[in-house]
Each structure stands twice: as structure tokens, then as C-alpha cells.
Amino acid sequence: MSEKELVIDGCSVRFRPLNSLDLEACAEVEEKQALRRLLFARCVIEARHEGREIAAHHLPEPVIAGLAARLSECDPQAEVLLDLECPSCKHRWQTALDVAGFLWDELVVQARRLLREVHALAGTYGWSEADILAMSARRRNFYLELVAHE
Numbered sequence: 001m002s003e004k005e006l007v008i009d010g011c012s013v014r015f016r017p018l019n020s021l022d023l024e025a026c027a028e029v030e031e032k033q034a035l036r037r038l039l040f041a042r043c044v045i046e047a048r049h050e051g052r053e054i055a056a057h058h059l060p061e062p063v064i065a066g067l068a069a070r071l072s073e074c075d076p077q078a079e080v081l082l083d084l085e086c087p088s089c090k091h092r093w094q095t096a097l098d099v100a101g102f103l104w105d106e107l108v109v110q111a112r113r114l115l116r117e118v119h120a121l122a123g124t125y126g127w128s129e130a131d132i133l134a135m136s137a138r139r140r141n142f143y144l145e146l147v148a149h150e
Helices: 020-025 032-043 061-074 099-125 129-134 137-148
Strands: 004-008 011-015 044-049 080-085 092-097
Touching (some): 004 061, 011 061, 020 032, 099 137
Antiparallel strands (some): 004 011, 011 044, 080 092
8 A cells, every 4th residue: 555644843753554453453442532543543553752762652633533534535435434413403413324234234134134044944845954045045935925925
């Protein structure tokens, strides 16, 4: 990935965009400030304040805020924000969509639905799970409709 540069308040920071390996390295970190420090330490290539090299964890807060904004600009799809409005009171707010969590929840729902289908068809026709799962979804649905109408 290409290096970027940020200059704020006498600080010059060379950094690279975050990647999935950075996120994996942070997976076990629960405390927000520790997570933030680790991410910045991983993406900062070099930081200088008034010409002298400094460690990423010594960057002043305005520089860290600027770096966070630039990292967001590097990957605008990394955080999906939803604008919401209450239809009753018209209160507006913004919330982050946890894409991975949403997809996982959908997979769980689909897996449970499929297990219920296997249960219904195996109980009605005595077929094995492997035989039922080998059917196309269309054919499985046809048999499920027959079971529902019995």
C-alpha cells in the first residue's frame, strides 16, 4: 500500500492505511485507548516533531485526531454510518452498521432455517440429512410446501 503523509502543528507523520492484518492483531484488545494506540503504532511509519523523530504513542492529540481522519479517508467503506430519524419525534442520530455482525446474524438465521427444513422433511419422508441437503433449494421448498398442506 502506498505511504501517506500528514503535517499538523509542527508534526510530520508518514503512515500507511490500515489493513486486515492490523485488525487481526487488535482482535483481542478490549480497552479502547489500548486499541487506538496499537493501531496507530502499526500504521505510523515515521513521526517527527519539529524535525526530531518521536514515537507514535507520543503524538499530540490534535495529530492523532488528524491521523484518524486521514485513515478514514483512505478507506471510506471501512465504517458504514447510517443516518436515522424517529418517525414520531423526528429526533435524528447516526449509528455505525456492524457489517460483519450483520452478515454473521444472517448466516445464523439461514442455518437455523435450513435445519428446520431438514427436520421437517426427514420427519415426514424419512430422508437423511445428506439427501435433503443435496437437493436444490427449489426442490426442497416444493417438498416443504407439500408438507405444509398435509
